[in-house]
Amino acid sequence: MKAIAINGTSNSGKTTVCEVIIKGLRERGYTVGSVKEIYSPDFALDPDLSEDTGRHRASGSQLVTARALHETDLLYQVKLPIEEILRHYDHDFVILEGVADCNCPRIITAHGLDEVKERLDGRVVATSGVLANEGSAELLGLPVFNALENPAALVDFVEERAFEPLPNFDPECCSQCGYTCRELAGRIARQEAQRADCVLDSQAIELVINGVSIPMVPFVQSILTNALVGVVQELDGYKKHSTIEVRLRR
Numbered sequence: 001m002k003a004i005a006i007n008g009t010s011n012s013g014k015t016t017v018c019e020v021i022i023k024g025l026r027e028r029g030y031t032v033g034s035v036k037e038i039y040s041p042d043f044a045l046d047p048d049l050s051e052d053t054g055r056h057r058a059s060g061s062q063l064v065t066a067r068a069l070h071e072t073d074l075l076y077q078v079k080l081p082i083e084e085i086l087r088h089y090d091h092d093f094v095i096l097e098g099v100a101d102c103n104c105p106r107i108i109t110a111h112g113l114d115e116v117k118e119r120l121d122g123r124v125v126a127t128s129g130v131l132a133n134e135g136s137a138e139l140l141g142l143p144v145f146n147a148l149e150n151p152a153a154l155v156d157f158v159e160e161r162a163f164e165p166l167p168n169f170d171p172e173c174c175s176q177c178g179y180t181c182r183e184l185a186g187r188i189a190r191q192e193a194q195r196a197d198c199v200l201d202s203q204a205i206e207l208v209i210n211g212v213s214i215p216m217v218p219f220v221q222s223i224l225t226n227a228l229v230g231v232v233q234e235l236d237g238y239k240k241h242s243t244i245e246v247r248l249r250r
Contacts, residue, residue: 001086001089001090001091001092001093001094001164002092002093002094002104002162002163002164003086003093003094003095003096003102003104003162003163003164003165004021004093004095004096004104004105004106004107004158004161004162005096005097005098005099005100005102005104005105005106005107005123006018006021006095006096006097006098006106006107006109006128007098007099007100007106007107007108007109007119008108008109008110008115008119008129009109009110009111009115011130012109012110012111012115012129012130012131013109013128013129013130013132013147014097014098014109014129015097016129016147016148017107017109017128017129017145017147017154018034018095018097020147020148020151020154020155021095021147021154021155021158022034022095023151024151024152024154024155024158025092025093025155025158025159028155028159030091030092030093031090031091031092031093032091032092032093032094032095033089033091033093033094033095034094034095034096034097035082035085035086035094035095035096035097035099036097036098037096037097037098037099037100038098039098045066045073045075046066046075052066053066053075057075057077061077062076062077063075063076063077064077074088081101081168082096082099082101082102082165083102083165083167083168086102086165087212093158093162100119101168102165103123103165103166103167103168103181103182103184103185104123104162104163104164104165104166104185104189105123105124105125105161105162105163105185105188105189106119106121106123106124106125106189107124107125107126107127107128107145107158108120108124108126108127108128108129108142109127109128109129109130109131110127110129110130110131111129111130111131112131113131113139113140115131116131116139116140116142117140120140121182121186122182122183122185122186122187122189122190123182123185123186123189124142124189125142125143125157125161125189125190126142126143126144126145126157126161127139127140127142127143127144127145128144128145128146128147128154129147131144132144132145132146132147132149133146143157145157161189161191163188163189163195164195165185166181166182166184166185166188166195166198167181167200167215168181168182169181169217174199174200174217174218174219176199176218177197177198177199181198184197184198199218200215200216200217205221205224205225205228207224228244228246229244232244
């Protein structure tokens with residue numbers, strides 16, 4: 001699953017850019033999901049605690065599912081980390097509107113140069129939105145895409161630059177590639193590194209919980225590997241360099 005984030009101020013063209021990208025990718029045969037960040041502190045689906053799902057929430061349900069004829073809504077009672085949200089997706093691409101804490105490439109929408117500078121970091125690969133109406137092909141060394149006048153060019157760019165998001169581990173836990181997760185994401189976004197440079201892509205041991213692979217920093221991998229091999233090598237049938245598979249049902 002590849003992802004790209006669209007970030008910018010209100011009314012700078014974020015949603016329009018997302019619409020163009022989603023529509024363009026779908027027309028090319030890809031499966032596409034999206035995440036929309038809501039900044040209003042009072043936002044809630046079905047906020048009336050006296051009716052429908054609100055009564056479930058008021059009673060203490062921590063995960064409420066609203067199931068209708070043409071829609072299913074999962075209502076968590078907490079803001080989930082973006083990594084956990086993305087585990088719900090198995091699409092070719094996921095477009096993240098307003099999401100700034102995902103280690104994937106970012107496109108900044110803005111009204112002008114100052115707004116771009118405020119949001120600029122190593123993961124930013126392009127600009128778009130209202131400022132694209134000025135006709136510039138480049139800004140601060142970044143390409144400018146007019147989503148309405150040349151949507152194909154924007155979709156081409158996303159198709160080329162989006163990649164599977166990196167995790168967001170504490171630098172003290174990993175950094176075995178030589179960079180923090182955010183720094184490596186920036187290098188991949190700028191095509192100075194490859195997604196495969198993340199050491200977690202070549203894990204010696206894989207932990208799968210309910211069908212979902214859980215990334216582990218090298219230190220944790222070593223603990224599990226040494227503990228498992230230490231037990232298994234004492235059993236009959238063990239051979240050095242054997243493939244070991246353990247299934248735990250609880």
